[in-house]
Amino acid sequence: MNEKIRIADLHKSFGRKAVLKGVTIDVLPGEIVCIVGKSGSGKSVIMKHLVGILRPDRGSIFVDGIDYTGADEENRRKIESQYGILFQGAALFDSMNVFDNVAFGLRRKRVGEDAVLRTVAEMLEKVGLRxxxxxxxxxxxxxxxxxxxxxxxxxxxxxxxxxxxPTTGVDPITGGAVGRLIASTRETFGVTSIVVTHDMMLADRIADRIYMLNDGAIIFSGTASEFARTENPYVRQFVEGRAHGPIAVL
Ligand SMILES: Nc1ncnc2c1ncn2[C@@H]1O[C@H](COP(=O)(O)OP(=O)(O)OP(=O)(O)O)[C@@H](O)[C@H]1O
Ligand SMILES: [Mg+2]
Known part of the structure; x- marks a missing residue:
């Protein structure tokens, strides 16, 4: 088993409503995996388990083979320190300028100001900002x-x-740029990437593998070209929804 991340048989209910009904997703080191599905299918609930906001009723999440969901405080922190999260809307601090925003985590780690200056400049350049x-x-x-x-x-x-x-609330041209940015971030930094989205066009462009969630279960997974070829009616409807705009609805 050499998955970077393994989401294994995740179950979650809220009251009597079963939202995740046994979701399994494997992500290999350096892969870009997209989780797609219509609104309300459970994408954000998966994401909240990944980052530890929610605990599963059953099932686990393994990172580097370590059970994150059952880990002690130290292991949880070790795993969480590997994460970078880009929330919808970027979630910047409005009262801080760009430099201080990018420097925020570094300063909290008590990195010296010289290194902060260098790192902020380098990262802004890497994401194409000047x-x-x-x-x-x-x-x-x-x-x-x-x-x-x-x-x-x-x-x-x-x-x-x-x-x-990542593309919600941005125009299609910016959406294209966001896709290129996710791909180039993988190329430059070798990161393993999970992208939760209902933008099938984005998934089609960047994903090594796509998992389609419907009503709390994975109903299809494969490469973009496997998605394009499958006869699965849910996938067909979702993929063909592209013709009517970027937001596909079943
Ligand atoms: N804390 C909660 N309590 C009760 N129900 C919840 C909670 N969080 C999510 N749900 C329900 O779980 C289901 C899946 O929600 P989720 O937010 O994961 O959907 P989604 O796929 O992210 O949708 P969208 O594309 O609109 O963001 C929905 O029916 C939602 O109402
Ligand atoms: Mg969501």
């Missing part, structure tokens, strides 16, 4: 804010990047 250090988040476009959010995550040298609906 001369923005003094700007406030509100002065930037949505796409630029996502780049700053990504730079802030990358500054912490993550092994795993988790992207939550």
């Amino acid at each position: 001369d923005v250090e003094e700007k406030m988040p509100s002065d930037l476009s949505g796409g630029m804010q996502k780049r700053v959010g990504l730079a802030r995550s990358l500054a912490m040298d993550p092994e795993i990047m988790i992207y939550d609906e």
Whole structure:
């Protein structure tokens, strides 16, 4: 078993509503895996288990073979320190300029100011931003804010990047740029990436493997070309929804 991440038979109910009904997803080191599915299918609930906001009723999440869901405090912290998370909307601190936003985690780790300066400059360059250090988040476009959010995550040298609906709320051209950014982040940093999205076009462009969630269960997984070829009616409807716009609805 050499998966970087293994989500194994995850079950979760809220009250009487079973939301996850045995979800299994494997992610190999350096892979980009997309989890797609219509609204309400359980994507965010999976994501919340991945980052430890929710505990499963049954099943586990393994990172480097260590059971994250059952881990003690020390192992949990070790695993969480590998994560970089790009939340929907980038989640920047509005009252801090771009430099301080990107420097935030480094300063919390008590990294020296010289190294902070170097790392912030390097990360902003890697995400394709220039001369923005003094700007406030509100002065930037949505796409630029996502780049700053990504730079802030990358500054912490993550092994795993988790992207939550990275193209939601951005125009299609910016969406294309976000896709390229996720791919180039993998190329440059060798990170393992999980992308939760209902944007099938994005998944089609960047994923090594796509898992399709429907009503709390994985109903199909494969490469983008396997998705394009399958006769599975749910997948067909989802994929063909592309013709009517970026948000596919079953
Ligand atoms: N804390 C909670 N308590 C009760 N029900 C919840 C909770 N969190 C999620 N749910 C339910 O679980 C189901 C899946 O929700 P989830 O947010 O994971 O969907 P999603 O696939 O992320 O949808 P979207 O594409 O709209 O973000 C929904 O029916 C939702 O109402
Ligand atoms: Mg969601």
